[in-house]
Amino acid sequence: MRRLNLPLSEEERMSLKAGDAVLLCGEIYTARDAAHKKMHEALARGEELPFNIENAVIYYVGPTPAHGGLAIGSAGPTTSGRMDPYTPELIELGLRGMIGKGRRNEAVKEAVKKYKAVYFVAVGGAGALLSHSIIKREPVAYEELLAEAVTKLTVKDFPCFVGIDCEGNDIYDLDERVPGRD
Amino acid sequence: MIVDMKEISVKKIEDAIASMCRDIAVTASPDIVSAFEKAANAETNEKSKAVLDILIDNARIAKEENIPICQDTGMAIVWIKAGQEVHFTDGLVNEAVNRGVERGYTENYLRASVVDDPLYERKNTKTNTPAVIYTELTEGDRVEIEIMAKGFGSENKSALKMLTPADGEEGVIEFVKDTLLKAGPNACPPFVIGVGIGGTFDSCAVLSKKALLRKLDEHNPDARYAALEEKLLTMANELKIGPMGFHGRTTALAIKVENEPTHIAGMPVAVNVCCHVCRHAKAVIE
Numbered sequence: 001m002r003r004l005n006l007p008l009s010e011e012e013r014m015s016l017k018a019g020d021a022v023l024l025c026g027e028i029y030t031a032r033d034a035a036h037k038k039m040h041e042a043l044a045r046g047e048e049l050p051f052n053i054e055n056a057v058i059y060y061v062g063p064t065p066a067h068g069g070l071a072i073g074s075a076g077p078t079t080s081g082r083m084d085p086y087t088p089e090l091i092e093l094g095l096r097g098m099i100g101k102g103r104r105n106e107a108v109k110e111a112v113k114k115y116k117a118v119y120f121v122a123v124g125g126a127g128a129l130l131s132h133s134i135i136k137r138e139p140v141a142y143e144e145l146l147a148e149a150v151t152k153l154t155v156k157d158f159p160c161f162v163g164i165d166c167e168g169n170d171i172y173d174l175d176e177r178v179p180g181r182d
Numbered sequence: 183m184i185v186d187m188k189e190i191s192v193k194k195i196e197d198a199i200a201s202m203c204r205d206i207a208v209t210a211s212p213d214i215v216s217a218f219e220k221a222a223n224a225e226t227n228e229k230s231k232a233v234l235d236i237l238i239d240n241a242r243i244a245k246e247e248n249i250p251i252c253q254d255t256g257m258a259i260v261w262i263k264a265g266q267e268v269h270f271t272d273g274l275v276n277e278a279v280n281r282g283v284e285r286g287y288t289e290n291y292l293r294a295s296v297v298d299d300p301l302y303e304r305k306n307t308k309t310n311t312p313a314v315i316y317t318e319l320t321e322g323d324r325v326e327i328e329i330m331a332k333g334f335g336s337e338n339k340s341a342l343k344m345l346t347p348a349d350g351e352e353g354v355i356e357f358v359k360d361t362l363l364k365a366g367p368n369a370c371p372p373f374v375i376g377v378g379i380g381g382t383f384d385s386c387a388v389l390s391k392k393a394l395l396r397k398l399d400e401h402n403p404d405a406r407y408a409a410l411e412e413k414l415l416t417m418a419n420e421l422k423i424g425p426m427g428f429h430g431r432t433t434a435l436a437i438k439v440e441n442e443p444t445h446i447a448g449m450p451v452a453v454n455v456c457c458h459v460c461r462h463a464k465a466v467i468e
């Protein structure tokens with residue numbers, strides 16, 4: 001399996017193909033529904049985002065609280081589609097990676113293609129296993145949102161698949177085009 | 183007439199609920215894990231097989247390390263089936279249920295996923311309460327409690343349709359198919375699907391949720407409906423959505439149908455989509 005050190009260069013992103021199994025290493029930010037809404041409202045007011053979006057990767061996750069000195073609790077992906085309305089704007093501003101589960105809409109796909117970003121999918125409902133790949137969690141913003149707060153994670157060998165690549169190929173449509181699929 | 187009432191303290195309900203909340207969050211039921219293993223053995227698609235292997239590992243890690251199977255530890259839905267000869271003491275049943283859920287979630291590091299107001303404020307209640315509570319009266323002097331912790335990635339993909347009698351079995355199969363296609367990869371397949379047929383608009387939805395409380399190998403007692411469950415499962419797996427939507431062989435682990443009487447003019451059908459994290463438990467208080 002290919003190991004990817006974040007942040008990824010444009011060249012590295014372009015070498016990824018939908019369906020590739022990869023292991024992510026480096027820093028990523030957590031944000032889901034409520035945080036995306038807040039970031040969108042901040043931008044509308046002309047304010048800065050709570051972290052540097054340049055070349056950043058966002059993981060759509062709302063983990064369970066950590067216990068016994070662990071970095072994080074259960075931490076699997078949530079459904080990405082709910083973040084679609086906010087995503088193209090973030091990609092325009094520099095976001096280059098997203099991790100979640102499920103389909104994205106055409107506007108997100110277009111933005112991924114145009115800005116050479118990449119959408120990764122992780123296994124939904126595997127939060128206990130995925131927590132093993134998260135070694136550090138630091139608060140960043142919106143702590144009042146509890147599980148939905150923006151935090152910075154350090155991940156090591158975080159397992160996922162390339163969901164949408166820079167050419168707009170989609171993991172969920174890959175086999176559909178293969179005739180005679182069983 | 184003086185009837186002997188059996189006294190049951192609602193504290194027992196609270197305690198049972200608190201411990202079931204913890205158990206179902208971290209321990210996948212054995213029938214689900216063996217369904218994963220069966221599906222993994224039958225899988226020919228490489229990515230789908232990898233997903234199933236991850237789910238099997240995940241269930242083991244969750245149990246061994248006391249980490250929830252999934253970070254969405256769900257909204258609690260509780261059924262209290264009380265014998266008519268029971269007299270509850272020490273307070274109100276509904277308050278005891280919510281105290282049990284609050285304790286279960288806050289004392290065991292489960293996620294608080296409930297907001298107070300659905301449309302405007304959407305402020306997290308921090309306790310994962312209120313729970314959705316259904317009460318039923320039964321005969322006897324015991325209390326049966328069933329609890330489900332329902333994740334919303336799959337709840338969001340559930341649907342209800344008021345079919346007409348003329349739509350028949352074919353109409354039911356079409357509607358379930360349509361719902362599964364819309365759920366696609368987003369609702370964390372492989373699914374467990376609850377189908378309610380009959381009743382009214384409201385009762386049909388509850389029926390579809392109740393269907394999810396059955397064991398995976400427990401069929402509808404009516405042979406015709408049991409056969410319909412089989413037909414639906416075959417249809418679902420032919421859709422080739424597969425684990426996580428990677429087009430493997432197993433789209434659903436089971437499809438459960440519950441039926442109830444309805445009006446001469448109608449045939450409500452509800453499809454409650456549940457992901458592979460189908461968490462529920464039962465306790466009896468005597």
Ligand code: SF4
Nearest residue numbers: 125252333335370457
């Ligand atoms: S749909 Fe189920 S498995 Fe997927 S994230 Fe929600 S609760 Fe977890």
